[in-house]
Structures are given as structure tokens and as C-alpha cells.
Amino acid sequence: MTDSWQAPDAPVPPRYGQFAAPATPDQGGPFSSDPGQGWAPPPKPGLIPLRPIGFGTLLGASFQVLRRNPKATFGSGLIVQAAIMLVTVVIVGLVTFWALDRIDSAPLDQKDAVTAGSVLIGALSLIIPVALSLIGSALLQAVIVLEVARATLGEKLRLGALWRRAATRLWPLTLWTLLLTLALLIGVAVIAGIVVLLVSVGDVAGIVAGVLVGIFGGLLLAAASAFIYTKTSAVPSLIVLEKLGVRASVSRSWSLTRGYFWRTLGVLLLAGLIVQVISQIVTTPVSLLFGVGTVLVDPTGAFAEESSILSVVVSLIIAIPVAAVAAVVQSAAVALIYLDLRMRKEGLDLELARYVESTSQGGDVPDPYLIPAGSGGYPAA
Numbered sequence: 001m002t003d004s005w006q007a008p009d010a011p012v013p014p015r016y017g018q019f020a021a022p023a024t025p026d027q028g029g030p031f032s033s034d035p036g037q038g039w040a041p042p043p044k045p046g047l048i049p050l051r052p053i054g055f056g057t058l059l060g061a062s063f064q065v066l067r068r069n070p071k072a073t074f075g076s077g078l079i080v081q082a083a084i085m086l087v088t089v090v091i092v093g094l095v096t097f098w099a100l101d102r103i104d105s106a107p108l109d110q111k112d113a114v115t116a117g118s119v120l121i122g123a124l125s126l127i128i129p130v131a132l133s134l135i136g137s138a139l140l141q142a143v144i145v146l147e148v149a150r151a152t153l154g155e156k157l158r159l160g161a162l163w164r165r166a167a168t169r170l171w172p173l174t175l176w177t178l179l180l181t182l183a184l185l186i187g188v189a190v191i192a193g194i195v196v197l198l199v200s201v202g203d204v205a206g207i208v209a210g211v212l213v214g215i216f217g218g219l220l221l222a223a224a225s226a227f228i229y230t231k232t233s234a235v236p237s238l239i240v241l242e243k244l245g246v247r248a249s250v251s252r253s254w255s256l257t258r259g260y261f262w263r264t265l266g267v268l269l270l271a272g273l274i275v276q277v278i279s280q281i282v283t284t285p286v287s288l289l290f291g292v293g294t295v296l297v298d299p300t301g302a303f304a305e306e307s308s309i310l311s312v313v314v315s316l317i318i319a320i321p322v323a324a325v326a327a328v329v330q331s332a333a334v335a336l337i338y339l340d341l342r343m344r345k346e347g348l349d350l351e352l353a354r355y356v357e358s359t360s361q362g363g364d365v366p367d368p369y370l371i372p373a374g375s376g377g378y379p380a381a
Contacts, residue, residue: 042349045154045356050349053340055267058333062271065144065332066325068151072159073332076143077324080136085320088129089312095125134181137327138173142166144331145240145338149369152339153356169240176235176246184225191217230265231257236331237338241369256341264337271333275326286318 042051047068048061066073099118106114143166150157157165191214198210234253238244244252257264342348348368355368 043353043356045152047148047151048336048339050152050343050353050356052343052349053336055263058267058336058340059271059274061336062329062333065148065151066328069147069156072157072162073144073147073328074321074324075159076140076162077328078321080140081323081327082320084129084133084136085316085323087132089316091125091128092122095122134177135170135174138177139163139166139170140327141177141236141331141334142169142173142240144328145237145335148332148335148339149237149241153352153359153368166240169243172239172246172249173236176239176249179246180229180232183228187221187224191221226265230261230268233257233264233268233334234338234341237335241338242371256338256345260341260344264341267333267337271330275329279322279326282322283318286314 042049044050047064048057053061099122103111103115103118143162146162146165147157194217195210195214198206198213200206232250232253234256235246235249238249238252239246242249242252339348351368355365358365
């Protein structure tokens with residue numbers, strides 16, 4: 001019987017986070033001086049390691065965006081939120097003041113008509129703040145998506161550069177924001193209309209039916225909104241980074257989130273919950289202190305009008321930065337979810353690592369977030 005000799009298996013390069021045995025300094029391992037052996041940590045050129053993002057890392061990085069580039073991120077949020085709130089207060093405040101004065105000075109026989117006209121004008125005055133809110137929110141989301149994408153590659157852009165790049169994708173993103181808002185308003189209007197119709201019947205059965213429709217319809221609308229928002233959570237990033245249209249972005253986001261629905265929903269809900277808790281922690285004590293201070297300084301209410309104006313000013317001073325932080329963190333979470341989904345399903349982390357390596361050596365490489373035109377389309381998700 002002859003002994004057969006078999007060549008040893010070729011070594012398999014370790015993937016990120018894996019250990020190659022034996023784990024000793026002399027034979028290779030996590031402390032080996034040979035870079036080809038042992039543990040291969042994922043590169044981290046910027047905001048996050050170039051690997052699929054863990055739940056905790058994703059949440060932490062959403063807040064780290066603020067600290068890494070505060071002038072561009074918090075500054076953008078502050079500008080957008082201040083513009084939205086100030087325009088809303090000024091326009092709605094002036095129109096309300098004018099409408100109330102018009103109603104008070106109207107003759108008794110024309111009071112009803114003047115009141116109806118004033119209410120209509122007040123409602124129409126909301127168009128400008130709402131439009132500004134849609135555009136401002138879309139712009140801020142585009143800015144944060146770009147910041148997260150470039151920060152992941154170790155790049156740091158100034159506020160002006162981010163705004164110029166974001167402006168090129170502003171209108172598709174504004175259209176998407178408008179569609180989401182309209183869908184929600186239509187859902188609320190349908191449920192409210194059914195409730196009013198049932199209650200207006202006047203009998204007990206109609207009132208009970210209206211209450212039940214309001215409760216279960218509201219729950220159904222909330223569930224549908226959460227589902228649609230989760231399945232389309234990658235749309236802003238796709239519009240900005242992959243330069244897709246609204247329809248193509250919705251289709252691709254639906255595909256990317258397949259198999260990761262609950263994880264994506266969990267991140268969105270937890271990020272929103274954390275932001276809301278922080279907001280309440282900041283705003284509630286200040287509101288209570290201001291209310292107590294007003295009673296102590298002006299117990300008789302002699303300066304009620306001045307106190308109201310001061311209350312609005314203090315509220316804006318607190319609300320604007322809090323809203324800016326909230327908007328930045330939630331937009332960053334959405335962008336990080338997109339990166340994580342592409343890393344898990346399409347190997348984007350490897351493309352980003354190649355891009356970082358090539359640019360560090362002075363190479364001219366295409367944007368890693370774009371799918372090459374000749375690649376035959378998007379990878380199967």
C-alpha cells in the first residue's frame with residue numbers, strides 16, 4: 001500500500017471581523033505582523049466602518065453626524081428651521097391679527113359673511129408656510145444625505161458645497177415630500193369625512209359607529225403610514241445619490257427593504273423616539289420655568305400682551321435649535337439605513353473601500369454610489 005500525498009488547501013483570506021487560526025504572534029493571528037494573516041478589521045475612513053452597520057452603530061452615527069461637521073449639518077438645520085418657523089409666525093400672525101380686526105369692525109348684518117371670508121383668507125395664508133416647509137425639508141434632507149455619504153468616505157464638505165450639490169436634486173425630492181404629505185392628508189380627510197357623516201345622523205348608533213370608525217380608522221392609517229414610510233425610506237437617498245426619478249426610487253427602495261422591513265422600522269421608530277425624548281427634556285423645563293416666572297412677575301395679568309409676545313420669542317429661541325437637531329438626526333438615520341441596505345444586499349462596502357484606496361493613491365474613480373451605466377442595471381435585491 002502506498003501513501004498518497006495531498007497538497008494542503010490554499011489559505012482563504014479572512015473576511016472582515018474573522019479570525020484565522022492559530023491566533024498567536026508567531027504563527028499569525030490578530031497580533032501578527034503579517035498583514036495577510038489573522039484578523040482583518042474593516043477600514044473606517046470616516047463616519048462609519050465600511051461594513052454592514054450594526055443597530056447601535058447606526059443610531060450612534062446618526063448623532064455623530066452633528067459632531068463631525070457641525071457647521072454644515074447643524075448650521076443647515078438651523079437656517080432651514082428658522083426660515084420655516086419665522087415665516088410661519090410672521091405670515092400667520094399678521095393675517096390672524098388682520099382677520100380678527102376685520103371681524104370686530106364688521107357691521108352686525110355682515111358679521112357672518114366677514115367671518116367666513118376671514119377664515120378662508122386665514123386658511124389660504126397657510127399655503128406659503130406649507131410650501132416653504134416642503135422645500136426646506138427636502139433641501140435639508142438632501143444636504144444630510146450628501147453629508148453622510150461623503151463623511152462615510154472620509155470627506156468633509158463645507159456648507160456652501162453641500163447646498164450647491166443638494167440644489168441639483170431639490171425638485172424631485174420636494175415632489176416626493178409633497179406626495180407623502182398629500183397621501184397622509186387624503187387619508188386623514190377620508191376618515192374624518194366618514195366620522196362626520198356618521199355622527200351627523202344624530203342617533204346613538206351613528207355616534208357609536210363614528211367613534212369606532214375614528215379609532216380603528218386612525219389605527220389603520222397609522223399602520224399603513226408606517227408600512228409605506230418604511231418601504232420607501234431609501235427614496236431620498238436614491239434620489240440624491242443615485243440620481244433617480246421618484247418612480248424609479250420608490251421601486252428600488254421597495255426592493256432594497258425586502259427582507260429588512262422590521263429592522264428598518266425599528267431604527268426609524270427608535271431614532272424618532274430618542275429625538276422626541278431629548279426634545280421634551282430640553283423644552284419642558286424651560287416652558288414650566290417661563291410660566292412660573294410670568295405668574296410671579298405679573299400676577300395680575302397687567303402685561304398679558306407683552307407676556308404673550310415674549311412667550312412666542314422664547315418658544316422660538318428654544319424650538320428652532322431643537323427642531324434643527326431633530327431634523328438632522330432623523331435625516332442622517334434615513335441615509336445610514338440606505339447605506340446599510342446596499343452594503344448587505346449589494347456589497348457597497350467593498351465598492352466604497354476600493355474608492356477610498358484608489359483616491360488615496362491619486363486615482364480618478366467614478367462615484368461609488370452610482371450604478372455604472374453599462375452594468376446591466378441594478379443588482380438583484
